[in-house]
Amino acid sequence: MSGTKPDILWAPHQVDRFVVCDSELSLYHVESTVNSELKAGSLRLSEDSAATLLSINSDTPYMKCVAWYLNYDPECLLAVGQANGRVVLTSLGQDHNSKFKDLIGKEFVPKHARQCNTLAWNPLDSNWLAAGLDKHRADFSVLIWDICSKYTPDIVPMEKVKLSAGETETTLLVTKPLYELGQNDACLSLCWLPRDQKLLLAGMHRNLAIFDLRNTSQKMFVNTKAVQGVTVDPYFHDRVASFYEGQVAIWDLRKFEKPVLTLTEQPKPLTKVAWCPTRTGLLATLTRDSNIIRLYDMQHTPTPIGDETEPTIIERSVQPCDNYIASFAWHPTSQNRMIVVTPNRTMSDFTVFERISLAWSPITSLMWACGRHLYECTEEENDNSLEKDIATKMRLRALSRYGLDTEQVWRNHILAGNEDPQLKSLWYTLHFMKQYTEDMDQKSPGNKGSLVYAGIKSIVKSSLGMVESSRHNWSGLDKQSDIQNLNEERILALQLCGWIKKGTDVDVGPFLNSLVQEGEWERAAAVALFNLDIRRAIQILNEGASSKKGDLNLNVVAMALSGYTDEKNSLWREMCSTLRLQLNNPYLCVMFAFLTSETGSYDGVLGSPLDVLKDERVQYWIENYRNLLDAWRFWHKRAEFDIHRSKLDPSSKPLAQVFVSCNFCGKSISYSCSTVPHQGRGFSQYGVSGSPTKSKVTSCPGCRKPLPRCALCLINMGTPVSSCPGGTKSDEKVDLSKDKKLAQFNNWFTWCHNCRHGGHAGHMLSWFRDHAECPVSACTCKCMQLDTTGNLVPAEAVQP
Numbered sequence: 001m002s003g004t005k006p007d008i009l010w011a012p013h014q015v016d017r018f019v020v021c022d023s024e025l026s027l028y029h030v031e032s033t034v035n036s037e038l039k040a041g042s043l044r045l046s047e048d049s050a051a052t053l054l055s056i057n058s059d060t061p062y063m064k065c066v067a068w069y070l071n072y073d074p075e076c077l078l079a080v081g082q083a084n085g086r087v088v089l090t091s092l093g094q095d096h097n098s099k100f101k102d103l104i105g106k107e108f109v110p111k112h113a114r115q116c117n118t119l120a121w122n123p124l125d126s127n128w129l130a131a132g133l134d135k136h137r138a139d140f141s142v143l144i145w146d147i148c149s150k151y152t153p154d155i156v157p158m159e160k161v162k163l164s165a166g167e168t169e170t171t172l173l174v175t176k177p178l179y180e181l182g183q184n185d186a187c188l189s190l191c192w193l194p195r196d197q198k199l200l201l202a203g204m205h206r207n208l209a210i211f212d213l214r215n216t217s218q219k220m221f222v223n224t225k226a227v228q229g230v231t232v233d234p235y236f237h238d239r240v241a242s243f244y245e246g247q248v249a250i251w252d253l254r255k256f257e258k259p260v261l262t263l264t265e266q267p268k269p270l271t272k273v274a275w276c277p278t279r280t281g282l283l284a285t286l287t288r289d290s291n292i293i294r295l296y297d298m299q300h301t302p303t304p305i306g307d308e309t310e311p312t313i314i315e316r317s318v319q320p321c322d323n324y325i326a327s328f329a330w331h332p333t334s335q336n337r338m339i340v341v342t343p344n345r346t347m348s349d350f351t352v353f354e355r356i357s358l359a360w361s362p363i364t365s366l367m368w369a370c371g372r373h374l375y376e377c378t379e380e381e382n383d384n385s386l387e388k389d390i391a392t393k394m395r396l397r398a399l400s401r402y403g404l405d406t407e408q409v410w411r412n413h414i415l416a417g418n419e420d421p422q423l424k425s426l427w428y429t430l431h432f433m434k435q436y437t438e439d440m441d442q443k444s445p446g447n448k449g450s451l452v453y454a455g456i457k458s459i460v461k462s463s464l465g466m467v468e469s470s471r472h473n474w475s476g477l478d479k480q481s482d483i484q485n486l487n488e489e490r491i492l493a494l495q496l497c498g499w500i501k502k503g504t505d506v507d508v509g510p511f512l513n514s515l516v517q518e519g520e521w522e523r524a525a526a527v528a529l530f531n532l533d534i535r536r537a538i539q540i541l542n543e544g545a546s547s548k549k550g551d552l553n554l555n556v557v558a559m560a561l562s563g564y565t566d567e568k569n570s571l572w573r574e575m576c577s578t579l580r581l582q583l584n585n586p587y588l589c590v591m592f593a594f595l596t597s598e599t600g601s602y603d604g605v606l607g608s609p610l611d612v613l614k615d616e617r618v619q620y621w622i623e624n625y626r627n628l629l630d631a632w633r634f635w636h637k638r639a640e641f642d643i644h645r646s647k648l649d650p651s652s653k654p655l656a657q658v659f660v661s662c663n664f665c666g667k668s669i670s671y672s673c674s675t676v677p678h679q680g681r682g683f684s685q686y687g688v689s690g691s692p693t694k695s696k697v698t699s700c701p702g703c704r705k706p707l708p709r710c711a712l713c714l715i716n717m718g719t720p721v722s723s724c725p726g727g728t729k730s731d732e733k734v735d736l737s738k739d740k741k742l743a744q745f746n747n748w749f750t751w752c753h754n755c756r757h758g759g760h761a762g763h764m765l766s767w768f769r770d771h772a773e774c775p776v777s778a779c780t781c782k783c784m785q786l787d788t789t790g791n792l793v794p795a796e797a798v799q800p
Helices: 390-399 409-415 421-443 456-461 488-497 509-517 521-530 534-546 554-562 571-582 586-595 616-631 635-648 669-674 761-768
Strands: 007-010 017-021 025-032 049-057 063-068 077-082 087-091 116-121 128-133 140-146 179-183 187-192 199-204 207-212 219-223 228-233 236-244 247-252 270-275 282-287 293-298 313-318 327-330 337-341 347-351 357-360 366-370 373-377 469-473 480-484 749-751 758-760
Touching (some): 063 116, 140 187, 179 199, 199 228, 228 270, 236 270, 247 270, 270 327, 509 534, 521 534, 521 586, 534 554, 554 586, 616 635
Parallel strands (some): 116 187
Antiparallel strands (some): 007 017, 025 049, 077 087, 187 199, 199 207, 282 293, 327 337, 337 347, 366 373, 469 480, 749 758
16 A cells, blocks of 8 residues: 555465555465474564565555455455555466456446545455445445456546556456445445345445445445444354444444444554454454554353343453554464564564463362363372362262261261361260250250350359359369369360260279370370379370370470469469460460469360351351352252251251242242231132142132143143143152142242243153153243253262
């Protein structure tokens, strides 16, 4: 293009050739340089490719626009729009043996000379060429030429078609276009609509117009300023992009009244927009004097709920080179590949890398997508990191019904693998709590059974006001200390801790011996100290220090214990209070916290009781665990968890999530049936028998209008399946027909969310075992195929 920046075009059917359009046409051949050196005279495009100049055509001066012929033969035929409105067919010297060589040099001349702004070949009828020209008050601005029409050089005055004195008079001229459109207007851009051979979209001076060549007197148009660079999405033929100055408008031809989306306005005017031919919904834009190409990824969105709903887009920018970009062109077949040209004709081959989308499945499988490729991450054979991952442990435990054995609570640590001593201690503690609660409820119902679950401190504090303090001697010391003798409460607390067995014996000696045998010296010393046997605690620490696996520092701790005094202002108490927090072992730390606390107080040892079920953190943990079970498709495990949880906390019972409402009055049918009868009427008036397990409601209890009919048995919904034709008792599961069930699953209302047809659940399931379409006549809805979760099975069912 004379006096303007160069443009660039890829060959439609030759993936290794492109042409640069400036004051002349230059054809280049692209070749890979991965395993070869750069040839002499070649231009480096990228690290992997180079371009070689094949031919130059300088026979078409005053170029304003160029369009490459879309058919295979001739493969190097180009149409050139000139400053005087003529359209010239030219070649790049590659089609000498073509049977279409007579087309070379053919010119299409308008009645009045003015600039040709744009050209577009018809993708269906390859002989049709549309040209958009500037405005002339006595002529049309959109001319459609048939390149195979006969030339008529005798009817055009030569002074109107000459551009220079040296031009010959033997040029093949065509002056009568096939169609003339857009009178007394200017055409700035145009493109053919791929869905129909005779539909043409043109960006006129003040509107976008769709011309139908079957009726040229009428057109569909919308007033807008965004009339430049109209282009159709090759993957969505109803989506069109156009621009005006720095703003891009996205149009939906099915709703042509206004743009469905307006992209962010750029500070500089746009020079080109183009859809990617290998990637759906990817639009590239270029602004003037910029080295950045902006990409807009039009994500797929469901059907808009309202007119104002806009599709989701992801915007990003790429920089193919350091210099300003004059133009760019997408490669027709290579994915996300483009070539750019700078104002000084420097070219660069560039590939837009896709955004990498990571997907981490709930079962710790990692996959990611890049373009059209899908990659899966696999672990090395000797890598044991997966087994150590907490998510893997939680999933295996959930699969083995961990935490759901409420009869023999202690067995839950076995379901967890019986490898964690802390879990073992936890579940045995819960087992003791459950066991002692049952025993206390049997002895004195409603007395202190619920107190067990409140925690050790609540048990100890429950009768502080009723029991007087008594003097107890420290074992190993001559002094006495005021320690509360809590009798039953203290015994219960010790039993819950697992330190003593059932009965009246409060000797913790056997428990201490078992701890010493297991090498838990610190814990054994702490338990002895809590039971006021400081001498025994010192002996245990000394034994631990002298053992092979023990810690020599235990001797230092034993020495510190031996200096215990109950004087509040003693140096020993002051130093222990300060230094105990530096101890790493929690049992050693809590021992000195107990000794330095107030006389007769367990506040240094026992924590504050919490209403665990109402704590926000616990609720957050519970909900996340439920969601995790659903993500693992452990639906049965999650339902069982909800059942046990609702027994402990009735307020956690989930509310009904689905209601069947009447089409006429909108009231809930199930709610109306379960509440007090309307205006004192009995259930028998609604067709409901006295037993709630045999519900028969064939009309709305609110307005008395009949309920819809089943699409298969044609009986009103609400009638039990067993009384319907085709319904047998064997179709229903016996274990679901308990007295607490209002209706078995086969009697449930079920319908398709797409076509709204349905019926009894049992009948629908039976129908779709052998059919794919809706059972209603003349309805072609593929009901079961629309249900994305219908074919999913619980993960427990597919385990080896």
